Amino acid sequence: MKKFQPQPGFVVQAYRFALDPNAAQEAALRSHCGAARAAYNWAVAWVTASWWQRKAEESYGVPEAELTQWRPWSLPSLRKAFNTAKHADLRFADWWADNSKEAYNTGLANAAAAFDNYAKSRQGKRRGRKMGAPRFKSKRKARLTCRFTTGTIRVAADGRHVTLPRLGTIRTHEPTAKLLTRVQAGTARILSATVRHERGRWFASFQVEVKRDLVRVARPEAAVGVDLGVKTLAVMADSTGEIRTVPNPGHYNQALKQLRRASRTVSRRQGPDRRTGRKPSKRWEKANAALGKLHHRVANLRQDALHKLTTAVTAEYGTVVVEDLNVAGMLRNRRLARRIADAGFGEIRRQLDCKTRQRHATRIVVADRWYPSSKTCSGCGAVKAKLPLHVRTYECDACGLVIDRDDNAARNLAALAAASTTGTGVAGDRDTPVVSKPRGADRKTRATRPRRKTETGRAGGAALPHQRQEEARDRPQAEALTL
Incomplete structure (x- = not known):
C-alpha cells in the first residue's frame, strides 16, 4: 500500500x-x-x-x-x-x-x-x-x-x-x-x-x-541531554549546567499486587483449551476481563506520564540529545527486563523524535550507541575502562570529580549538541580540539562466533554474514521463499 x-x-x-x-x-x-x-x-x-x-x-x-x-x-x-x-x-x-x-x-x-x-x-x-x-x-x-x-x-x-x-x-x-x-x-x-x-x-x-x-520553544538557544534510567526515569542536564531529575512512576510495580491477585483468580477458573476443545466458563471470562482492565489502566497511566515528559522537554529546549539505546537487547536481561519495559525507553525516543519535528521543528541529536556517556568524566574528559552498573557515583581518577553517575552522563549528552563545532562533546572540555579515544577504539569489540562442525566432525567455515546476504539477494525470489 x-x-x-x-x-x-x-x-x-x-x-x-x-x-x-x-x-x-x-x-x-x-x-x-x-x-x-x-x-x-x-x-x-x-x-x-x-x-x-x-x-x-x-x-x-x-x-x-x-x-x-x-x-x-x-x-x-x-x-x-x-x-x-x-x-x-x-x-x-x-x-x-x-x-x-x-x-x-x-x-x-x-x-x-x-x-x-x-x-x-x-x-x-x-x-x-x-x-x-x-x-x-x-x-x-x-x-x-x-x-x-x-x-x-x-x-x-x-x-x-x-x-x-x-x-x-x-x-x-x-x-x-x-x-x-x-x-x-x-x-x-x-x-x-x-x-x-x-x-x-x-x-x-x-x-x-x-x-x-510550528510553535517556538521557550529556550531556543539551550540544549538538554536526557539520560534515561530505571531508578530515575530521566536525568536532564541543560547547557547552562542545570540538572533536573524526573522520578520513575513505576506504574506496573504499583499495580503488581492487584495484577497478581487477578491473575491468580483467572488461573483458578476453567479457561479455554484448544487441545480438548473446551470452552471458557463465564466466570473465567469475567475474571479475564477484570485482569485486562488492570493492564489497560497501567498502560494508560504510563502513556500519560511519557507524553507529559516529552511534551515538556520539546516545548522548552531548542536542542534535545538522547542516546541510541539497544532496548531489545536490554530486555534480554531477566533481572531488569520488567523495569525497563515499564519505563518505556523506546516510546520516549519515538515521542521525542516526532514532537521535535512536527510541533517545534527543533533539533534532536542522537548519541552513538557506543558513546561512553557514563564512563566519561564531564569535567576533564577522562574515560574509565570499566564502570559497573551498581556503582552509582562517578569518581574521576584524573581530576578528582565526584558526581552522580546519571548526572555525569546527562552533562556529557548535553555537551554533544555543540560537539561538532566547538569541542569533543565533553561537558568540561568544550573548546579543545577533537582527540581520539583511549587506544583509538570507539566501538565495542565484535564477539567472534564459534566455528560450527560439519557432518564429518571437522570444523567447517561457515559463510560470512555479508556473503550469505549476497547469495540470498542473487537467488531468485521463488527459491528464497521455499518452505
Whole structure:
C-alpha cells in the first residue's frame, strides 16, 4: 500500500476516541473484524498452497519447468483472486455481502504486508530478527480490528457521534470537539479510520492530515541531554549546567499486587483449551476481563506520564540529545527486563523524535550507541575502562570529580549538541580540539562466533554474514521463499 505523503505545512496525526455502540452496532463491528480475519486466513492459504504443491511435485521428480506456478501476494493480485473466489467459496458465499468491502481489504492488505516482510527478512533486506512465514489467525486470539479508507467517514456536528461505512452513526464515549473544530475550520482532512477492540472497549482512530503551525520553544538557544534510567526515569542536564531529575512512576510495580491477585483468580477458573476443545466458563471470562482492565489502566497511566515528559522537554529546549539505546537487547536481561519495559525507553525516543519535528521543528541529536556517556568524566574528559552498573557515583581518577553517575552522563549528552563545532562533546572540555579515544577504539569489540562442525566432525567455515546476504539477494525470489 502506497504511503501517504502530507502536503507542505501539513502533518499526519491520529485522533482516537472511545465508542459506545449498542448491541446491534457491536455485532456489526465484530462481524467486520471477523471478515478481515477470514480474508487474511484465505490469503495465507491461497498463497502457501502453491508452495506446498511445488514442494510435493519436487519430491516426485517433476522438472522445474513443469512445476506449479508461484502465486503472487501483492495486494492487487490478492484482491483480484479474492473477488473471484468469494462467490464460489462456501466460506464466503453466504455472508460476504453483509460487511463492507473495506473489511476484506484490511485482511488482504495485512496478508500482503506479512508476505513482503517475510520475503525481505529471508533475503536479508529487513532489519531486526528474522520473520517466519505468515500463519493463520486464531478466532479466539486474533485482535479485532478493521480499517476503512473509502466511503462515508466523518465526525458528526454534535461532537458526540462518528459515521463509518456500513456501520452507520455510532455514539462516542468522549467528545470529538478537538477533531471537529479543525474539520469545520478547514485545517484538517480525514484520510482513514480504524476500529479496534481493546480491554472490553471499542476505539475509533482517525488518520487526519492536519495543518500545524510550528510553535517556538521557550529556550531556543539551550540544549538538554536526557539520560534515561530505571531508578530515575530521566536525568536532564541543560547547557547552562542545570540538572533536573524526573522520578520513575513505576506504574506496573504499583499495580503488581492487584495484577497478581487477578491473575491468580483467572488461573483458578476453567479457561479455554484448544487441545480438548473446551470452552471458557463465564466466570473465567469475567475474571479475564477484570485482569485486562488492570493492564489497560497501567498502560494508560504510563502513556500519560511519557507524553507529559516529552511534551515538556520539546516545548522548552531548542536542542534535545538522547542516546541510541539497544532496548531489545536490554530486555534480554531477566533481572531488569520488567523495569525497563515499564519505563518505556523506546516510546520516549519515538515521542521525542516526532514532537521535535512536527510541533517545534527543533533539533534532536542522537548519541552513538557506543558513546561512553557514563564512563566519561564531564569535567576533564577522562574515560574509565570499566564502570559497573551498581556503582552509582562517578569518581574521576584524573581530576578528582565526584558526581552522580546519571548526572555525569546527562552533562556529557548535553555537551554533544555543540560537539561538532566547538569541542569533543565533553561537558568540561568544550573548546579543545577533537582527540581520539583511549587506544583509538570507539566501538565495542565484535564477539567472534564459534566455528560450527560439519557432518564429518571437522570444523567447517561457515559463510560470512555479508556473503550469505549476497547469495540470498542473487537467488531468485521463488527459491528464497521455499518452505
